[in-house]
Amino acid sequence: MDYFVLVIAAIFVNNIVLAQYLGNCPFVGTSKESSVAMGMGLAVVFVATLAAVITWCVQKFLLAPNNLGYLQTITFILVIAALVQFVEMFLKKVIPPLYKSLGIFLPLITTNCAVLGIAIICQREEFTLIETILFSIASGVGFLLALVVLASIRERLDLAHVPVSLKGTPLALILAGLMSLAFFAFKGMAS
Amino acid sequence: MSRLWKEFSKGLWKDLPPFKLVLGLCPVLAVTKTADNGLGMGLAVIFVLTMSNMLVSMIRKLIPTKVRIACFIVVAASLVVCVELLMQAYAYPLYLQLGIFVPLIVVNCIILGRAEAFASKNPVYLAVADGLGMGIGFTISLTFLGSIRELFGYGTLFGTQIMGDWFQPVTFMVEAPGAFVCLGLILAGMNALTNWQRKSKGLEAIEGPVHDCKTCGMCATKPGA
Incomplete structure (x- = not known):
């Protein structure tokens, strides 16, 4: 049971990118x-x-x-x-x-x-x-x-009209922020 | 002299590491909950970056091309161990605050990126100027982002209360989502500024700098590259 909690916590609650800020360079760089x-x-x-x-x-x-x-x-x-x-x-x-x-x-x-x-x-x-x-x-x-x-969201966004200054990295970071907000909902599920 | 100034000053605005080159994002996002932490991290990076640029530039003629990245990593890692020990001795609270991100300075793309792109090709005095400039630019960026997040997230700045009693702290800003959104908006702002300048010169608007892993210099580790 402890092992199950450990796995779930590592994937969702303390997600390595979205909650612990690790590996952001490849996260933004290879998600096209x-x-x-x-x-x-x-x-x-x-x-x-x-x-x-x-x-x-x-x-x-x-x-x-x-x-x-x-x-x-x-x-x-x-x-x-x-x-x-x-x-x-x-x-x-x-x-x-x-x-x-x-x-x-x-x-x-x-x-x-x-x-x-x-x-x-x-x-x-x-x-x-x-x-x-x-x-x-x-x-x-x-x-x-x-x-x-x-990456899946960004592929779809390629077709959308966004202000030119937001295109690319800024938009990817804001998207990551929204995803991180969604993952935030898992907080308190396991520690 | 003008060359020295040029290499030093490019890190302060033209090639500002996190905002213009989009390098080393992890510490930028992770340790900027408060302005203090941002500044502390920045100072540690200035030390490692300047020293590593200096050492790499000194031994640049001795390193065989094929194993240069491994050499850069050893140099950076030794310096990071020094920083860790120094911080444990003289700035223990800060060391605890920054946590895992102190040892992770060694994999910060800026350190290896500058060693590969600049220090391994230029004389010592230019490499030091480049490292100092880039480090100071990095520190300013981190402190700036930290100030914004601390101001809105806690209503304080460097630990001093700024906002009045009416202020409701926006907890979003000091959590992970706030970090991503803030950095995204700052990058967008930088791009907008560039485009506004281009427009006044009669040039077309362009997309901002693309973040790709090539800027970190690690692709060069691939045998045959």
């Missing part, structure tokens, strides 16, 4: 087409989960026993950067179709603050390994959901 949004979202789910699990192990078995907690930031970002490169090479070699659909998004993910953010949140909340896995998948799905919804 829903197919691109889908690819980016899936790549984030994939990498964020792997990164959270690996950084959890690094923290637990390497940093914590040696009292190196202050090196968390630098270690995590290096682990993520290496992981992204590795995933890219692995996909290219082993699963070419998946590489074709996700490959172009992978380099962007190194500096996606959602990925590093999820890893750090897992440490700050002191999650167990199972909680870390569930939380990172759910947060990634929350990112995917927000990104695909925004």
Whole structure:
């Protein structure tokens, strides 16, 4: 039951983009087409989960026993950067179709603050390994959901007449604000 | 000298990081609940950006092109660890307020973007001027957005009561939706201003700067790019 609450809270209540302000650059940058949004979202789910699990192990078995907690930031970002490169090479070699659909998004993910953010949140909340896995998948799905919804709305808005100054990023941000307001309704459902 | 001033001043208006280049949006949205927090975050970014620009520019001839992004990340991450430790020692309340966004400075697109686009191609003194200008522009933007949100959300400014007793705080402004809408309206305002200037010169109105991930420089990490 606790796990269920954790997952629901991570997807809806504390949505990684709309409530925690993480990963906004790709959220605005890759939400022009829903197919691109889908690819980016899936790549984030994939990498964020792997990164959270690996950084959890690094923290637990390497940093914590040696009292190196202050090196968390630098270690995590290096682990993520290496992981992204590795995933890219692995996909290219082993699963070419998946590489074709996700490959172009992978380099962007190194500096996606959602990925590093999820890893750090897992440490700050002191999650167990199972909680870390569930939380990172759910947060990634929350990112995917927000990104695909925004992309679908923006595709429709392409046909609408809006003032020229509002076109593009400003309108996307205002839309994100309205979506965030809608997600606000989930507050209090779970904490 | 004029070159130095040019590189410094472009960050203050022409290439104002969050509003003109649309870079580094996460901290812009997240830590601007109050003007204080915005200013604190801005100062941390000024430190990291100036230092990272300086270091990257110093070692620019030693770094092999293929691993340059990894090098930039290491430089930025080391500086962020310094900032974290300094803040824990001397500004602990602020450190708690900014929370997870202090370590996340390392993935702020501005740091890597400037290292890739400017510092790795220019001498040290220009890189420092660029970093300082961009950092100050970033700080001004954050403080500006923070002031607006704090003024309407709490009726205060830097913690001092501004609004009278008649004022009902608009809680919307200090929550997540208010952050998105405020930033959207400010960007729209910037675009409107640009278009108004263009119109007075007899030019056609244009769409605002498009935010795309290419500006953050990370696409360059792709092997073969």
